[in-house]
């Protein structure tokens with residue numbers, strides 16, 4: 001019995017067509033080898049929403065009965081390859097139909113592959129990817145998070161480069177020749193060349209059990225019909241109290257299970273030394289993220305922040321709040337705690353973060369969404385793909 | 390990425406159920422399509438727009454300001470002789486309810502797709518069949534489909550039967566949200582010639598509303614008239630059975646589709662002791678479960694109900710009376726109904742009342758809100774039905790399956 005399944009983990013709106021193109025081409029290419037397949041997006045996601053982590057699947061089988069066997073469960077419970085088209089999702093997948101944080105490699109079979117488009121090295125990605133108790137491989141297609149397929153952006157060949165790499169790491173799904181033929185039919189010879197080149201160049205490293213991010217991913221138990229609240233009632237949490245449970249400041253109580261993880265692609269970093277305590281970020285944040293410290297400063301809670309960038313926009317002090325891409329962070333720890341503990345260290349770190357941010361604030365009142373302004377171009381240059389005929 | 394145009398003449402397509410129905414609109418040369426977005430039905434809107442943009446489909450495409458207007462517009466277009474298509478999901482369908490109800494009495498052959506969706510609140514967009522089922526008493530023909538290919542065939546079938554001068558009734562095709570509307574499958578396409586041979590143009594004869602044919606429709610009537618009008622509509626619905634049989638014969642022949650019963654699909658039922666009965670895409674886990682249980686020597690089968698209106702009572706009476714027990718699966722609910730059963734359960738129970746021998750039966754409600762009906766839950770339902778076969782009656786006539794307690 002030969003059924004092969006892959007998932008594409010992507011960000012809503014920006015990468016939906018990219019993911020769709022990858023999965024459709026897999027199934028169309030599989031037809032050339034006489035196989036049968038299906039391609040579908042995970043329904044409980046909301047891929048029409050800005051940056052929401054979402055999934056697309058392609059399942060290929062030797063014959064229709066085998067395909068039925070797999071599809072008897074709508075969403076595959078295990079996949080041969082997990083394709084990740086935004087490396088910040090290596091921190092985990094938080095679906096819009098929310099049930100905690102799912103490690104990026106959770107569905108990856110033993111001996112399977114996580115295939116990421118990234119300009120990071122595998123060691124960096126493994127800092128984010130949760131530990132698994134079975135071995136698998138980590139393969140990288142060098143490239144930035146692509147918008148390819150979104151009509152306003154130009155085609156950077158990410159779709160076919162992934163397919164070329166896929167033929168190498170998972171030849172049992174579809175071989176390179178079938179992809180090349182399909183790519184030529186769907187697009188052109190230039191894209192066929194790109195696929196071939198990715199096939200030759202893709203790097204794969206084995207990942208041993210226990211290697212990776214040791215954190216326990218956040219999860220919770222859902223209540224049953226006899227124990228859950230009736231009448232669609234959601235009880236309020238209490239208003240809250242002092243900062244960190246103390247006397248001074250204010251910290252709202254927050255929903256215990258509804259936390260934010262990889263939904264966000266950027267987060268604010270705050271300069272506590274130039275803050276004028278004007279309260280605007282606190283008032284305007286749509287997710288009530290800010291805790292008021294006893295000295296009247298505002299510390300954003302990273303388990304609540306959706307990365308919308310409103311705080312950066314409303315802050316009247318130049319460069320007091322800067323939105324910085326998530327790939328620069330490995331945890332959700334408090335910036336204010338850091339600053340209190342080690343002011344010089346914090347300020348040095350802040351500078352580093354600001355330098356990492358490419359946003360020209362003068363040009364855009366507000367950064368929000370998937371990328372900082374200019375980040376894609378910068379990352380694309382770093383891949384070396386651009387100069388590569 | 391180059392945006393490729395859809396060449397609907399390709400013999401084989403990788404398309405979703407919604408895309409299949411949109412392509413059917415192009416091949417059936419539909420004149421008026423109206424739309425108002427709601428998930429999962431909105432997928433059909435996207436593909437209709439794309440076909441129009443590609444120059445493949447030429448029609449009036451009107452995005453209304455609400456579902457109520459959406460259905461009113463096609464209702465009127467149908468009266469002037471236009472072939473129409475529309476659709477909705479969940480509470481969107483309910484918002485159009487007034488228009489849905491009057492279309493039957495006016496005898497307008499509206500064809501609609503219902504992308505089955507739970508009725509929110511609470512906000513949810515997974516599959517439940519209560520949306521489409523809500524019109525079951527009114528004179529709508531109702532069809533449930535299982536694959537993208539069947540969705541396409543059902544659309545051609547719907548126009549053919551609805552527009553037949555013996556019928557002139559609206560017809561809704563139910564496609565399970567997600568499982569059909571959002572997954573792309575390989576579909577073998579009929580050619581334009583085959584479609585043309587199967588589906589004649591819509592001809593409303595002298596019922597057509599036109600300046601050259603000055604008629605009035607939908608006058609005020611009271612107790613002096615209405616019951617006769619209802620009886621006429623009832624007669625049209627009764628005639629639909631034969632028209633469907635005729636059309637299915639033609640379709641099998643012209644499209645070279647496998648011989649199939651127009652009303653029900655029987656899967657491995659021949660020597661079965663126990664069968665489960667259901668509608669829509671839950672057939673996939675059910676068929677896989679049937680095969681697995683048969684490997685263990687258990688004689689089980691599955692019956693899929695394709696037409697819900699007209700209800701295939703004669704077929705089900707013949708098919709179901711031979712088993713030791715039957716289990717009816719509802720992806721819907723009918724709270725407070727006899728035995729607390731779902732809609733399909735209650736209908737089949739009624740259809741089997743006069744049958745001897747009358748098989749003992751049990752009902753199951755599962756898969757609500759788009760919850761997956763798994764192989765495990767299918768196995769559980771077969772096990773329960775086997776218990777009923779042994780004792781001859783169901784201790785508890787209705788069970789909810791796959792619910793967290």
Ligand code: SF4
Nearest residue numbers: 285305306308309311
């Ligand atoms: S980015 Fe948005 S959600 Fe996050 S702290 Fe700023 S305003 Fe609040």
Ligand code: SF4
Nearest residue numbers: 275276278279281315
């Ligand atoms: S908006 Fe800026 S200056 Fe005002 S309180 Fe927030 S961080 Fe401080």
